[in-house]
Amino acid sequence: MNIIEQTVQYVKDSLSSNDASHDYAHIERVYKMAIKIAHDESVESELDLEVIKLGALLHDVHDYKYSGSETAGPEAVQKFLNEAGYPSNLTDRVVYIVKNISYSKEMESNGNHVETPLELRIVQDADRLDALGAIGIGRTMVFSGSKGRPMYDPNIKPNINMSKKEYMDKKNDTAINHFYEKLFKLKDLMKTESGRRIAQKRHEFMELYVDHFKKEWEAEI
Ligand code: ADP
Ligand code: NI
Structure with missing residues (x-):
């Protein structure tokens, strides 16, 4: 088995008990999209592409929301690639992606622009x-x-200016609040040209959805 095939097997096992928001199908979609964006960004080196593919495959292993630890994921990925005999310079690049991909990690920069490697921006x-x-x-x-959690509660207002800690500790939230607290912000945080273009379309669709949802809730339409 080559390193990609080995990684696919490892990731399938590792995510097998996750709910469908972070299952292997999510990984397959991210993998496919990362290859597409890499192509748009003219990534041509096979090794660079391999780092991107491995970053996409491994980015949610032992994710904080499921493991309760911010270091468990990168540590497990480091161990897996070492044991698979993957070169250490490339392993470091994959682990860097896994460590830095998350929205919560980006909150540490408090909105300041930080220049990051293209391979991270693509998987992100x-x-x-x-x-x-x-x-x-x-x-x-x-x-x-x-x-x-409930889908919606008009009495629970979204908190759109949370610190990283408040965001990560938030337990009793509604699904609709998550759109305001995170999802509607993502289009302005996209890092590549094609990412921004696709995000814009998807953003508009979500706005329409939330608007409809609230009107239906009030029996208006
Ligand atoms: P990131 O990898 O950028 O940190 P997450 O893994 O935290 O992103 O979130 C991925 C997806 O999981 C979200 O876009 C959303 O669909 C779902 N999700 C995460 N947190 C919540 C939440 N508090 N309420 C509802 N959905 C959530
Ligand atoms: Ni993910």
Whole structure:
């Protein structure tokens, strides 16, 4: 088995008990989108492409929301690639992607622009696009449902200016609030040209959805 095939097997096993918001199908969509964006960004080196593919495949292993640890993911990925005999300079680049991909990690920069490597920006955009649009709506409802949270409560207002800690500790939220607290912000955080273009379309679809949702809630339409 080559390193990609080995990684696919490892990731399938590692995510097998996750709900459908972070299952292997999410990984497959991010993988496909990352390759597409890499192509648009003219990534041509096979090794650079391999780092992007491995970053996409491994980015949600032991994710904070499921493991409760911010270091468990990068540590497990480092161990897996070492044991697979993958070269250490390339392993470092993959681990860097896994460590820095998340929205919560980006909150540490407090909105200041930080220049990051193209391979991170590509996997980040691919992951974020899967949080938007029709699929993003589905994943949000699935995630909220798996936590037993309500879809909506007009009396619980969204908090759109949370610190990283408040964001990560937030337990009793509604699914609709998540659109205001994170999803509607993503289009302005996209890092590549094609990512931005696709995000815009998916953003508009989500706006329409939330607008409809609230009107239906009030029996207006
Ligand atoms: P990132 O990898 O950027 O940190 P996450 O893994 O936290 O992103 O989130 C991915 C998706 O999981 C979200 O876009 C959303 O669909 C779902 N999700 C995460 N947190 C919540 C939440 N508090 N409420 C509803 N859905 C959520
Ligand atoms: Ni993801």
